[in-house]
Amino acid sequence: MTVTIPTAAPTAAAKAARAKTDAATSNPLADMRDWWDSSVAWVNSHWLEIGIAVALGLVIYVLLSMIRRIALRRAQAAPGEFTLTDIVGRVIHKTKSLVLAIIAVRLVAGYAQPPALFMQAIHFAFTVAVVLQAAIWAREIILGLIQRRAAEGHNETLSNAMGIIRLLISVALFAVAAIVILDNMGVNVTGLVAGLGIGGIAIGLAAQGIFSDLFASLSIIFDRPFRVGETIKYDTSTATVERIGLKSTRLRSINGELLVISNTNLLAKEITNYAHLHRRRVTFMIGVVYQTTPTMLRDLPALLEEQVNAAGHAFVRSSFVAFGPSSLDFELLFDVFSDDYDVVTAARTDVAIRLFEAMTAAGYSFAYPTQTTFTAAPDGRMILPYAESVTMKAPDPADG
Structure with a gap:
């Protein structure tokens, strides 16, 4: 009779110890021999699929190369520098042939059913190539748009700063590309991102100004x-x-x-x-004396408008604005259609002289700060000098 003695399941510590022992006793030469044997077996069993995949890969690579060559030729034939077509041409020119080859291999690799190790290597190469190529494309697009902006405005400052701008953009894009590649490789990039963030904050605070x-x-x-x-x-x-x-x-x-x-x-x-400014507004404050008649005051806005129109400018408005301490104040606004300040000053001078001539000819008197002094006798009667409009008080016979 055979007696079976039950055994306990290996614990986690026992499994870890066994894995450590297997790793220590593994032979790299034996591993390479196993890999070679499995590869030979794969080739022998899938040689037809491998041949078809290689042929399809070559066709895809040739097609991609032809598309790149045709697009590049058409972009370079377009006139102008730093145009959108020129930027597209620069992006196409930066497309590497190695990237096209890796893309072609990745597209046909699944048909040949390669071993897992081969597929992992193809996937890794494809990820690295595409991410780096995308970073190069993004850099060329951003720099092309910046240079296009500089060329439009003939900006010397931006042209001189292109060196540092190229450096900053390249560092930022390839840092992001490196993080994406490491993340696809299974590396925990949380600490790296946090470290880069802290370093960026420190540099930003140090060079804040x-x-x-x-x-x-x-x-x-x-x-x-x-x-x-x-x-x-x-x-x-x-x-x-x-x-x-x-x-x-x-x-x-x-x-x-x-x-x-x-x-x-x-x-x-x-x-x-x-x-x-396609037009500039000019404002004049005009003060006339209080002796001006009401009829002349009513006619003054029309006179001002007539002189502005005669000078060839756009009349806006003219109106009475205030009773000043020594004048009746009018405001005149008109527009000069020019963005040249010298033209505006010349127009303002011309209109001012026209107004002075027209108002003087029409009998207007310009006001200026004045004071009038009246002299009176002890009894309140006005004595010379006094204004003619002042009515003298009749003498009192009781005063002798």
């Missing part, structure tokens, strides 16, 4: 609130933009001083750009 001005410069370049050569009003200064740098912008004030303002401070305040 530099990065702040750099991004402000890029904001000025892309948003274009003003350009070189335009006249702007910043805070209380009116100046012409001479140069937009990576850290600061240089302005030439109307008095000739050179103002150097950091880009961050420049964008922190309200900016008035006079270059985009």
